[in-house]
Amino acid sequence: MEIIEYFKLQAKNLCKDFKTQKSYFDADFGRELYQYTPKYFDIDALVLDFDIEEDNFTLMKAQHYIANLAGFRKWTEMLDASSSALKLSELLFKNMHKISVTEWDIYISAQQRENGFAFDDDLKLDIFETVFDQVDDHQSDGYDYRLLQSEKLLEKNQKSKPKKKMNKSSLQIFVLPLVDDERLEFIRTADLIFEKVLSTIEPKNPELVRKLWDAGNYIDEILLKPEMLPIDRDYALSLIDAFLVHHVIELAVETDD
Structure with missing residues (x-):
């Protein structure tokens, strides 16, 4: 077929x-x-x-x-x-x-x-x-x-009515960009993970990397894309930990240049 x-x-x-x-x-x-x-x-x-x-x-x-x-x-x-x-x-x-x-x-x-x-x-x-x-x-x-x-x-x-799978996952994100408290939580999480990654990779110019780092821009422009929607909120948060290291390395290379 x-x-x-x-x-x-x-x-x-x-x-x-x-x-x-x-x-x-x-x-x-x-x-x-x-x-x-x-x-x-x-x-x-x-x-x-x-x-x-x-x-x-x-x-x-x-x-x-x-x-x-x-x-x-x-x-x-x-x-x-x-x-x-x-x-x-x-x-x-x-x-x-x-x-x-x-x-x-x-x-x-x-x-x-x-x-x-x-x-x-x-x-x-x-x-x-x-x-x-x-x-x-x-x-x-x-x-x-x-x-x-x-x-x-x-x-x-089954003769009873089908159950609603309301508890299949946590809250879902349907609209971007994130706003209000939800966006603040993502930014706080990104900042915490950024510091963890920075200490792990030990760049030559850590303060310059910090100056280039913009948690809000990372969340709004790099991490979450419209084509990913709808997406589980907790899963989206976990993506920060999974992929931020690549972005921090790119910032570190930029400072080296």
């Missing part, structure tokens, strides 16, 4: 799952909510994480969210992609239990920075096949939105 046809099928399946929608009154929330009996996707988790408007869900909307799950910002971007980029998107979708789109973007960005050049689609595909697709002992910190066969059977045999 052609890759685009494969994703068209996934979009149709997602649309079918949304058509199982039934409303009910939730006493805890004091209002009408929707419940689903899906066969293919965890609709509750998708609605929660992608902030999906549940009313009037269409096939076009389904295509959009399938494209997101495959690593594209929109469906038309997928249609214009190279054959290697399409194959990579298919592998991302089929391996979302191993690595999420956000985790892959962070991983490949770090590899490009380390190697000093931007990878083309062919090289990205080779790396994904070698590091993730052909290796089984990976476990994503993200969420697999596809229903496993065992979950389908469980869903079929």
Whole structure:
């Protein structure tokens, strides 16, 4: 099956799952909510994480969210992609239990920075096949939105209403730039980790590195990107510790020059 046809099928399946929608009154929330009996996707988790408007869900909307799950910002971007980029998107979708789109973007960005050049689609595909697709002992910190066969059977045999996965993760970030107390927390965390990294790498000119360091700019312009949204808040905070060392090294090299 052609890759685009494969994703068209996934979009149709997602649309079918949304058509199982039934409303009910939730006493805890004091209002009408929707419940689903899906066969293919965890609709509750998708609605929660992608902030999906549940009313009037269409096939076009389904295509959009399938494209997101495959690593594209929109469906038309997928249609214009190279054959290697399409194959990579298919592998991302089929391996979302191993690595999420956000985790892959962070991983490949770090590899490009380390190697000093931007990878083309062919090289990205080779790396994904070698590091993730052909290796089984990976476990994503993200969420697999596809229903496993065992979950389908469980869903079929359950007579009670499907549970809402409200506790799947901590708070989500849906909008950038960060503001108010949330932004201050990210900046404080970045400043603390910056000092830890600075003491570890021991640059020749630590005070000059401190003068170049701008925690706010790092959070707003470098760490968090719109294409990463929605993203788990705690996971986003952990990215500071994971990737700040590369930025501090770049600042240190700049002072050396």
